[in-house]
Amino acid sequence: MSVTPSDLRQVPLFAKITDEHLGQLLDACERRELPKGTVLFEPGAIPDKLLVLYDGEIALSEGGQDRFRIRPVAPIGEL
Secondary structure (H helix, E strand, O other): OOOOHHHHOOOHHHOOOOHHHHHHHHHHOOOOOOOOOOOOOOOOOOOOOOEEEOOOOEEEEEOOEEEEEEOOOEEEOOO
């Protein structure tokens, strides 16, 4: 699956960025597929990268309970 500038534009963070600049951003990105159950961040950790979810679903859990789910297209790690 390929992400396009118009896909990123769905995210408010990227809404006003030109296609040219979004294309450059996409060129600098690394696509990763992670297995189910992968922990992206631990509570209290300071993220060192911005992830963009473009396929699948992510659950944010606390105390073993899912607090909410994130679906594409969405930034991850800016919270």
